[in-house]
Amino acid sequence: MIALLRRDLRLAVRAGGGFGLGLAFFLIVVVLVPFGVGPETELLSRIAPGILWVASLLAALLSLDRIFALDFEDGSLVLLATSPLPMEGVALIKATAHWITTGLPLTIAAPVLGFLLSLAPEAYLYLLLSLLLGTPALSMIGTFGAALTVGLRRGGLLLSLLVLPLYVPTLIFGAEAVRRGADGLDPTGALMLLGGITAGTFALLPFATAAVLRINLR
């Protein structure tokens, strides 16, 4: 399992791997927002939690179709299916590798971009916390979606349509936690629900992903 994680990370970092693609996208979207809505600090700081969360969601979405498609095309996925690794483990590792290459950089970059959107100073801690708790769920749900569309030519659009509705709960509680933090309210409830969603997806979706992969490899 560790070997697969190491390989996926190495592939992501090498040329053509797409490491940093999501991060660059996140950066550009967030930078574009002030141009769109104008330089009103008050308005920006009010919409900042939502913008940051929507942008990180879209950035995570961007690299989802690479999770299984590349391995499917070159035959690695079939070979992995006949290897001693359980498919559930493969699904879990793929989601983890996706999180390390997209979710983690997004989480680290978000506070810097929060500054651009004049996010309230009290909210930074909760922005970091909510992204740390929420982005793993984005990767796991996305891995499931990628498994569903793995055999399809140009399944990227279908993947977005399948996955985005499933991202709604994470988005709601993630942005809510930051908003409550910015307003000086107690964000514990939202953070706990966010953590619950992540724990739930990691408990259930590897099995669903493995089942879907087995069917798609037939």
Add this chain to the structure above:
Amino acid sequence: MLRVTGLTCARGGLPVLSNVSFTVPAGEVLILRGANGIGKTTLLRTLAGLQPSLDGAVEYPEDEGAYASHADGIKAALTVTENLAFWADVHGAANPRSDSNAGLETVLSTFDLSDLRDRTGGTLSAGQKRRLGLARLGVIGRKVLFLDEPTVSLDGFSVKRFADWLRDQHLAHGGCAVIATHIDLGLAAPELDLTPFKAALDAGGGSDEAFL
């Protein structure tokens, strides 16, 4: 080592082969013959457990099967050694026989890849990729090989190298193999012509895939 009884397998919900039975003892190879589309690939995929059979039984020691097809699973961004080491690691987790760097070196030289060890997968020619794909079989330490046209894009010399490896390294150590091929590998091996097992057009089964 491998026993197949009354196997019926389907492709896309339609049965292609029915009632296939054979056994392959340890140390032997079975060559599958048959015209294009007869179902050689379908049979091999079913044997490897990638798709369910409609009927019949396949028996071989658990976690000993390995499948190799036209797609070699080579990553363009990884070097030859990294590609091989990855598959060795993946299998090594459950299989202590296939560890050690010495094994990797031997396999590299067996398949004439020693000079290419630091080249990335993307820069290899079709034949070199094939050799790397076959070298994978040497590092994973599996005993029952299901090979689908293993010699495609190999030159005569490499075919001979592969056949030698199969005979001297794999079969001699108690492995066995089922190979679908159209050429003569130079191995003294029984052949199985799949034509008599072709499923009748109205053969039933596969209804569980009707909605897919």
